[in-house]
Amino acid sequence: MNKPPRKKNPTLGIAVFIVVAVLLVIATLFYNAIKEKREFDSSNAPAVSISSGAAAATATSAAATAMKPASGTAQ
Template identity: 70%
Template structure:
């Protein structure tokens, strides 16, 4: 009538360990990439983009509003 004790499945524990290890590696890679991007952005001078240069040139060509023509 007594059931034999249920054996633990070691495969499940190993699978959980592997998944946690992979998630830890991915999180570390993302953290390092973000940190290095911030370091790079703070070290390099800010270069205005081509679009902002074009907008500045267009504004310089336009006459100011209210100027007699």
């Protein structure tokens, strides 16, 4: 009357192993791509020139004067 024990299906275990392996490979590829991009960006960063620094200072001072009200106007 007792049923014989069912045999384990090894297909499920193999499928899980394959999915985990593929996800691991994809994660490794993304990690290496991001790491190499950061190394490339840091080694090829454009040098800040004096003219761009002066332009930034001029833009900052222009923005500061634009926020001040003109003398004699109502606030």
